[in-house]
Amino acid sequence: MGVGASSVGAAEGCGRGWGPRHTSLGDMPESCVAAVLLYLDPAEICQVACLNRAFRGAASADCIWAAKLPANHRYLAALAAAADDDDCSCGCDGVAAEGSCSTVAIKKELYARLCRPTPFDGGTKEFWIEKKGGFCMSISSKAMSITGRNDRRYWSDLSTEESRFHSVAYLRQIWWLEVDGEIDFCFPAGSYSLFFRLHLGRPRTRRARRRGGSDNDIHGWDIRPARFRLSTSDHQQHTTASEAHARLASPGRWVLYHVGDFAVSSPDEVTELRFSMMQIDCTHTKGGLCVDSVCIYPKRHGGYEEDCVFCQKIL
Structure with a gap:
């Protein structure tokens, strides 16, 4: 017991x-x-x-x-620190010191910082890391060379909340359309896709979108194909020509037009990118086009998504 x-x-x-x-x-x-x-x-x-x-x-x-973190995170962190110093209001005068806003010692904090957009080149370009991994970049139309850009008869700058740069180039009417851009950057190793972010018609406010209405300025895109080009300093080249009515369509929507893909093998070497969009058939005019930016995203296996995460937020 x-x-x-x-x-x-x-x-x-x-x-x-x-x-x-x-x-x-x-x-x-x-x-x-x-x-x-x-x-x-x-x-x-x-x-x-x-x-x-x-x-x-x-x-x-x-x-x-x-x-x-990307293999070249020190390069990216230096750009982020420079951007933070420009916006710093803590009185440190941009001097990096232990514990200051310019220095991030903990890798987790550094990753979180790189997930936030970092502007550079006078705020005309931004880069960031996706929270699930992957390097991204956006290049404003202000950083591109556009034929006739300074002539108000052809182009105008429109302010809009639908752009991450808060401004787009709007084409009223032109005979010769040519948009060229370039960037020299140390991209993390990987495969990337480059897109033009375009919109047929003027960007509207939410109230205007609810009311509906037509864009009388949209014309000329169903006659000849638009041509997109991409080249790199290591001789990667892509040229895309497609029927304009099939590509430059969907008035009233922001659309990502795929230009081409490129690969980066060495993150410590500068990759020179050149890209362009043109429709240079002078037999007719074209107009009613918004040029917002060029977007660079990690290459998606199994196809491309028409809208990126940022686009889905504003559509």
């Missing part, structure tokens, strides 16, 4: 926490958790960090986020 009572007491004691404790997920060493987190993308890492203290500690480890 004494033995039985002792056994029951021991069992009850275990239930009250007096005896041996069962191991749980929180008992895993942070080093083991970190080894698992290396296989997750940044968004998933942030989700599992809410499980317990072990996962939260491992999710902040430098070794985890160093593996997620």
Whole structure:
């Protein structure tokens, strides 16, 4: 009887926490958790960090986020620091010091900073890292050479919230359309797709879109094909010619027109990109076109999405 009572007491004691404790997920060493987190993308890492203290500690480890950062993150961080110094209001006068707004020592904080858009070249260009990984860039129409741009008979600058640069180039009417751009940049290694972001018709406010209406300025895009070109300093070239009525369509919508793809193998070398859009058949005029920007995104396997994440937010 004494033995039985002792056994029951021991069992009850275990239930009250007096005896041996069962191991749980929180008992895993942070080093083991970190080894698992290396296989997750940044968004998933942030989700599992809410499980317990072990996962939260491992999710902040430098070794985890160093593996997620681009190989040339120091180059990108220097551009981000310069942009932050230009906007700094802390009185540091742009001098980098330990703990100042110009210095980010923790890799997780650095990754979070690079996920925010970084303007450069006078605010006419921006780059950022997708939260799930992947380098992106946007180049404003203000950074491009546009034939007849300074002649108000042909082009005008329109302010709009539908552009991340808050301004687009609007074509009233012209015989010879040519838009050229270039950029020299140390892109992280990978494969990329380049798009022109265009809109047939004037950009409207939300109220105007609800009312509807026609764009009388839209004309000339169903006669001849528009031609897009892309070339790089290492001789990658793409030329896309398509029927204008099939490509420059969907009035009232922002559309990404795929120009071509390019690959970067060395992130420490400057890649020179040249891109253009033209319709130079002078037998007719064309007009009613908004040129917003050129977008560079990681190449999507299995096809291309017509609208990027930013476009989906504003359409």
